[in-house]
Amino acid sequence: MFFASRHHFAPADLERYLAEALAQGADYADLYFEYTSSCSLSLDESMIKGATQGIAAGCGVRVLSGEKTGYAYTDELTPEKILRAAQVAARIAAGPSQISQVNVGGQTLAHNLYPVLHPAADADLGQKLELLNRADRAARSFDRRIFQVRAGYADELRHVLVATSDGRVAEDFQPLIRLSVMALARQGANVQRGADGGGGRLSLEFFQAVRAPEDFAREAARQAIVQLEAADAPAGEMTVVLGPGWPGILLHEAVGHGLEADFNRKKVSAFSGLLGRQVASRLCTVIDDGSLPDRRGSLNVDDEGSPTSRTVLIENGILKGYLQDRLSCRILGTAPTGNGRRQSYQHMPLPRMTNTFLLAGQDDPQDIIRSVPRGLYCANFGGGQVDITSGKFVFSASESYLIEDGKLTRPVRNATLIGNGPDVMTKITMVGHDLKLDQGIGTCGKEGQSVPVGVGIPTIKVEKLTVGGVESS
Amino acid sequence: MLDRAQEIVSLAVRGGATDAECVGREGEEFSSTVRLGQVESLKEAGSRAFGLRVLIGRRSGSSYTSDFSREGLEQLVNSAIGLARSTSEDPHAGLPEREQLGASPGDLKLYEAEAGELGTEQKIALAQRAERAALDSDPRIVNSEGAAFESFWGTRVLANSRGFAGEYRRSTCSLYVVPVACWEGQMQRDFDYTLAHSSAGLKPPEQIGRQAAERALRRLGSVKAATRRVPVVFEPRAGRTLLESLFEAVNGDSVYRHASFLAGKLGQGVAGPGVTVIDDGLLPGGFGSSPFDDEGVPTRRTVVIQEGMLKNYLLNCYAARKLGLETTGNCSRSLAGSTGIGPGNLFLQPGPSSPEEILASVDEGFYVTELIGFGVNLVTGDYSRGAAGLWIRNGKPSFPVHEVTIAGNLARMFLDIEMIGSDLEFLGAVAAPTVKIREMTVGGI
Numbered sequence: 001m002f003f004a005s006r007h008h009f010a011p012a013d014l015e016r017y018l019a020e021a022l023a024q025g026a027d028y029a030d031l032y033f034e035y036t037s038s039c040s041l042s043l044d045e046s047m048i049k050g051a052t053q054g055i056a057a058g059c060g061v062r063v064l065s066g067e068k069t070g071y072a073y074t075d076e077l078t079p080e081k082i083l084r085a086a087q088v089a090a091r092i093a094a095g096p097s098q099i100s101q102v103n104v105g106g107q108t109l110a111h112n113l114y115p116v117l118h119p120a121a122d123a124d125l126g127q128k129l130e131l132l133n134r135a136d137r138a139a140r141s142f143d144r145r146i147f148q149v150r151a152g153y154a155d156e157l158r159h160v161l162v163a164t165s166d167g168r169v170a171e172d173f174q175p176l177i178r179l180s181v182m183a184l185a186r187q188g189a190n191v192q193r194g195a196d197g198g199g200g201r202l203s204l205e206f207f208q209a210v211r212a213p214e215d216f217a218r219e220a221a222r223q224a225i226v227q228l229e230a231a232d233a234p235a236g237e238m239t240v241v242l243g244p245g246w247p248g249i250l251l252h253e254a255v256g257h258g259l260e261a262d263f264n265r266k267k268v269s270a271f272s273g274l275l276g277r278q279v280a281s282r283l284c285t286v287i288d289d290g291s292l293p294d295r296r297g298s299l300n301v302d303d304e305g306s307p308t309s310r311t312v313l314i315e316n317g318i319l320k321g322y323l324q325d326r327l328s329c330r331i332l333g334t335a336p337t338g339n340g341r342r343q344s345y346q347h348m349p350l351p352r353m354t355n356t357f358l359l360a361g362q363d364d365p366q367d368i369i370r371s372v373p374r375g376l377y378c379a380n381f382g383g384g385q386v387d388i389t390s391g392k393f394v395f396s397a398s399e400s401y402l403i404e405d406g407k408l409t410r411p412v413r414n415a416t417l418i419g420n421g422p423d424v425m426t427k428i429t430m431v432g433h434d435l436k437l438d439q440g441i442g443t444c445g446k447e448g449q450s451v452p453v454g455v456g457i458p459t460i461k462v463e464k465l466t467v468g469g470v471e472s473s
Numbered sequence: 474m475l476d477r478a479q480e481i482v483s484l485a486v487r488g489g490a491t492d493a494e495c496v497g498r499e500g501e502e503f504s505s506t507v508r509l510g511q512v513e514s515l516k517e518a519g520s521r522a523f524g525l526r527v528l529i530g531r532r533s534g535s536s537y538t539s540d541f542s543r544e545g546l547e548q549l550v551n552s553a554i555g556l557a558r559s560t561s562e563d564p565h566a567g568l569p570e571r572e573q574l575g576a577s578p579g580d581l582k583l584y585e586a587e588a589g590e591l592g593t594e595q596k597i598a599l600a601q602r603a604e605r606a607a608l609d610s611d612p613r614i615v616n617s618e619g620a621a622f623e624s625f626w627g628t629r630v631l632a633n634s635r636g637f638a639g640e641y642r643r644s645t646c647s648l649y650v651v652p653v654a655c656w657e658g659q660m661q662r663d664f665d666y667t668l669a670h671s672s673a674g675l676k677p678p679e680q681i682g683r684q685a686a687e688r689a690l691r692r693l694g695s696v697k698a699a700t701r702r703v704p705v706v707f708e709p710r711a712g713r714t715l716l717e718s719l720f721e722a723v724n725g726d727s728v729y730r731h732a733s734f735l736a737g738k739l740g741q742g743v744a745g746p747g748v749t750v751i752d753d754g755l756l757p758g759g760f761g762s763s764p765f766d767d768e769g770v771p772t773r774r775t776v777v778i779q780e781g782m783l784k785n786y787l788l789n790c791y792a793a794r795k796l797g798l799e800t801t802g803n804c805s806r807s808l809a810g811s812t813g814i815g816p817g818n819l820f821l822q823p824g825p826s827s828p829e830e831i832l833a834s835v836d837e838g839f840y841v842t843e844l845i846g847f848g849v850n851l852v853t854g855d856y857s858r859g860a861a862g863l864w865i866r867n868g869k870p871s872f873p874v875h876e877v878t879i880a881g882n883l884a885r886m887f888l889d890i891e892m893i894g895s896d897l898e899f900l901g902a903v904a905a906p907t908v909k910i911r912e913m914t915v916g917g918i
Contacts, residue, residue: 042811044730047561050811053552054537055545058520069514075521075539088517091593125559148730184732184852191731193852233857235880235916236700266508268618268653268662346520383847385859389618389653389662390695392876394846394859416848416857416878418916468848468857468878468916472700 002159002171003033007077011104014163016079018102020086021063022165025095028064028330029086032303033077033161034345037121040154043132046140060345061085065093067331071348105167109300110307113293114201116175121157123204128153131179135213139183142221145228148184151217152197153177155204162305170305175201176296176452178441181216185224192230194223195398198439200294211439223380223399226411233400233415233469239375240417240465241368241403244436246381248457251286251356252444253384253393254421255279259313259321260339260351260446261328263388270391270422271319279319280425283361286314288323290338290354296440297355297454301338304349308338313356314425325351343449350446357456361431365459368430370406376467377401377408378417391421416468424462432459474499474521475640477541478632481525484550486634490527490557492568493634496767497523498808500627505593507600508619509608515593524808527553528567532560537808565794569770573790573800574637576764577771582757584626584642585671596622599648599678606682607652613693614686618662620650624672629763637769645760646672650682654689661695663688663843668900670758688842691863695875698864698917704838705879705913706831706865709896711841712905716819718883719750720903721851723777723785724814725792725803734854734884735783743783745890747824750778752787754802754817761818761902766804772817775801781888789814821905824893828907831892833868839915840865841879854883860915878916886910 003009014031021029035057042050058075059082070092072085120128135151158174180197196219198211207213242250255271263269271279280286290308292298299308304326312320322328325340328351341352369377377400384395396416401408437456444453478495485493499521506513523546524537534556538549604620626644631637649666665685667676707715727733735743744750754772756762765771768790776784786796789804789812805815832840841862848857857880863870881889894907 038809040810047563048559049533049561049563049566050535051533051556051560052535052537052809052811053556054524054809055548056522056537056539056809058539068512071514071516071518073518073520076541085518092512092515125556129559148732150730184730186731191852193732193850233880235878235914237918266616266618268616268660270660346518348514348516385845385847387662387845387861389660390692390861390875392845392859392861394848394878396846396848396857413853414848414850414855414857415880416846416859418846418859418876418878420876466697466876466878466916466918468859468880468914470857470880470882470914472702472914472916 003161013079014104015102017082017086018163018165020083021061021090022099023097024090024093025098026063026065026090026093027098028165030062030162030164030304032060032345034058034158036156036158038156039121041128041132043136043151046136048129048132056344058345059085061089062348063089063092064327068092069327069348073345099165102165103167104163104169109170111291111300113291113298113300114175116203118203119157119175120155120177120204127204131207131213135181135217138214138217139181139221142218143225145185145187145225146183146221147186150182152180164305168305170301172300174299177202177204179207179213179216180441181220183220183224185228187228190228192224192227194220194227196220197441200296200440201298202294226399230411230413232471233412234467235469235472237464237466239372240462241372241375241377242457242460243379244432244434244457244459246438246455247378248357248438248455249381249384249395251358251457252353252455253386253395254419254424255286255313256353256356257386258388258391258421259323261322261324261332262351264322265328265331269388274319277319278317279422280314280317281428282317283431284314284317284425284428285359287359288313288353288356292355295355295454296442296452302340303342304340306336306338306340308354311337323351323353325349341451343451347449350449352446352451353444353453355437355454357435357437358458360433360435360458363430363432365432365434368432368459368461369403369408371430372403373405375403377403386421392418393421394418412469418466418468424465427463428460429463430461434458474628475630475632475638478523478630479638481523481546481550482632482634485525485527485553488550488554489529490554491530492528494526494568494768495523495632496806496808497630498627500625502625504621504623505597505600506619506621507597507604509617510601512597513619522808523549525549525553527557529557531562531564531566532557533566534560535811565791568633568635569768569790571635574635574769575771576639577755581755581762581764583670583762584644591672603648603650603678603682606679607650607686610683610686611690613654613656613690614652615655616653618651618653623647631769633769639765639769641764644670646675648675648678648681650685652686652689654693656693659693661689661692663692668760692861692873695861695873697876698874698915700915700917702912702914704835705910706835706838706840707908708840708842709898709906711844712908713903714844715908716821716903716905718849720816720819723787725786725788725796726814727851728786729792729795732852734851738783741783742781744778744781744887746781747893748778748781748887748890749822751776751822752817752819756818759818760899761816766802767806768804768812770800770802770804772802787814787816816902818899819903820897821893823895823897823906826892826894828894828896831894831907831909832865832870834892835865835868838865840870856881856883856886879913880916881913
């Protein structure tokens with residue numbers, strides 16, 4: 001009971017704040033208390049140059065009146081300031097109070113997905129610094145041509161308490177760690193970069209026992225070296241094979257955002273009104289699951305106090321469901337899926353993805369590559385973006401190879417791929433049996449709010465996608 | 474805030490820091506969103522936080538907090554000092570020298586008190602008027618993602634152990650609207666917005682609404698284009714992103730790490746002969762203006778590219794020491810981060826041609842009005858982004874195009890800037906007029 005002990009809250013206090021939020025006639029209110037401590041360290045030129053620790057704490061009050069939202073927050077956790085925020089948020093409603101009494105119940109945690117006994121936030125600084133130094137040494141010793149290495153470490157421990165006017169209270173501790181490495185390789189005047197990283201809702205032991213900093217460092221260095229040999233990328237429509245893991249960003253951009261409930265209830269998504277219709281090939285079943293253990297995109301409860309869950313978005317090609325937050329559920333009359341998320345107490349919750357992935361199919365990944373006479377194989381990606389309304393999405397390949405006569409031949413330089421969300425999934429003609437989730441570095445932005453997410457995909461073949469290289473043959 | 478920042482600096486020095494620097498931010502935000510005429514949300518709140526950087530010799534550490542209690546501020550100081558004892562000795566680390574510190578005199582017109590005085594109902598009404606104008610402008614505007622009025626006013630303070638103490642206020646107001654057009658099964662959205670230091674400086678909401686609607690409407694009927702190499706004209710909104718990429722490439726942090734295609738190019742021709750790029754942190758009313766940067770150095774006007782020749786990188790004290798140059802007063806830091814580099818008002822000097830003249834010079838080409846994605850590699854200059862816009866035929870926009878990419882290499886693209894428009898307008902800290910690039914690859918069918 002972190003907040004109860006630190007700020008001397010009793011259930012009666014929460015009830016008083018909620019009653020104030022409802023006093024102008026609103027029909028729902030919730031409180032989101034947050035206390036986040038974080039640490040970030042950076043290595044550059046073999047020196048630890050940056051080290052920052054900080055605390056962000058506050059309380060957000062949200063009030064719903066019909067389809068309208070009032071929001072206010074305070075970074076001072078005193079009763080006067082919280083009551084004041086409740087009064088400001090309450091102004092969205094106009095009328096006599098509808099709800100005479102609020103009773104908040106006990107704890108409701110459906111699962112404990114990240115039982116971290118010793119959070120990284122409390123670990124010795126020396127251990128964290130050593131991870132960076134190890135990454136630096138490993139990347140530099142990978143190849144003589146590696147001449148610059150940057151490595152970053154970040155941990156965060158977020159305590160949250162959500163209390164709602166319908167009586168739910170949920171308190172959670174949310175640890176998060178991340179390690180990333182960037183390497184530059186040089187050969188003559190040719191300079192190329194490679195990057196890798198990983199993490200999750202884990203303790204520091206993960207980087208000692210499961211994935212060592214050397215793994216990320218060598219992978220970053222390897223990518224930079226491969227790029228030294230890369231030729232210009234092709235331009236135009238062609239068959240594209242995506243490798244397993246992080247290339248799952250395809251799903252995040254092509255379908256994930258378009259299935260967030262807010263865009264659909266407003267009918268501004270390219271997927272609006274397509275529920276029950278075929279939007280992907282029969283080989284495709286797409287899941288969003290916020291309840292996977294240890295994952296970066298997972299949460300015990302979402303930021304509105306709803307338990308996270310496994311939501312089937314597309315099943316055998318048929319559109320089955322949307323990602324819901326409380327507001328959308330109230331308006332659409334649907335059940336919560338545990339996807340109401342926010343960046344911090346300063347932000348209103350929105351329907352967001354958690355871990356989004358495509359289920360494995362039957363094909364051997366090697367057979368998939370062998371089936372392509374001429375095309376592109378993408379092993380790694382940078383970021384992506386989507387225009388929800390037109391459905392156009394892009395994602396940028398950071399490591400890709402030409403496929404010629406069923407074999408990977410030359411590496412090619414960075415290129416952006418562009419497609420149309422409701423269309424691209426219908427062109428998936430082979431799905432591998434090698435589903436892999438990403439390593440835990442993804443961050444998703446929407447309406448100015450960033451939240452950690454995960455993606456995953458097996459090897460897949462997309463019959464036709466536009467590749468944005470410079471080589472127009 | 475400034476008194477408290479100075480107090481934190483003293484606490485840090487007493488705690489063992491050789492040098493200390495404290496930044497403070499305090500602000501109030503307001504936003505109201507409307508959709509289809511109805512109020513969708515209202516948000517109002519104030520917040521404040523301190524960030525601290527300390528040095529122990531040549532080791533540095535930093536911390537931040539929103540907890541202003543005695544224990545909170547003690548923890549702020551202790552964290553930074555604890556970290557500084559653990560980081561590496563870096564011969565180039567340190568605060569600016571005393572003689573480098575200071576603030577530019579004069580009123581930069583960054584704050585107008587009125588931003589906070591408009592009533593909530595009036596703010597909502599501005600958003601409603603913008604959206605109404607969009608919805609009423611054409612029957613094909615069938616829906617809306619909404620419209621919003623947002624305002625912010627705040628104070629920034631900075632104090633350090635070398636005697637600097639300064640503060641300034643800033644206010645901004647903005648209005649935006651996102652209409653959705655639909656015709657023959659195709660749905661397209663676009664937006665327009667206006668930004669000023671007070672609501673009085675905003676463009677009329679009806680103008681924003683109609684302009685946004687026009688932008689959405691002209692996208693209806695978009696098709697993919699064939700893959701080919703053609704001249705590419707960037708509308709100012711798209712051209713601005715070229716300047717954002719250029720900023721990253723002349724950012725001293727990328728330069729000293731050799732992580733920029735412009736590293737080692739000072740004094741060389743890097744752009745077409747008509748290209749002059751300026752960073753001016755002192756532009757009155759500029760959205761990137763400030764009297765001093767985030768380490769207390771006066772901001773200034775820096776010529777980045779003059780007539781195609783690379784004249785200056787943009788630097789803070791650290792990058793300047795690494796490169797053996799002088800700081801350009803471009804230090805920028807977020808409270809939670811270490812010191813970096815940011816633009817003041819960075820812009821491409823306008824040229825003689827009207828946008829129509831530029832389009833008229835193209836027989837067959839692509840007029841880019843929107844870019845999406847992150848396909849810019851600053852190490853190599855490789856450029857490949859998703860694009861939408863209008864196909865130019867015989868000197869005129871002829872039909873809308875989407876789901877295509879444009880690709881090239883930034884080093885080549887800047888050299889290939891053939892024409893620059895006269896239509897420079899600041900809708901943020903970075904701005905460009907219409908720009909024509911000789912040839913790029915459009916990737917489509």
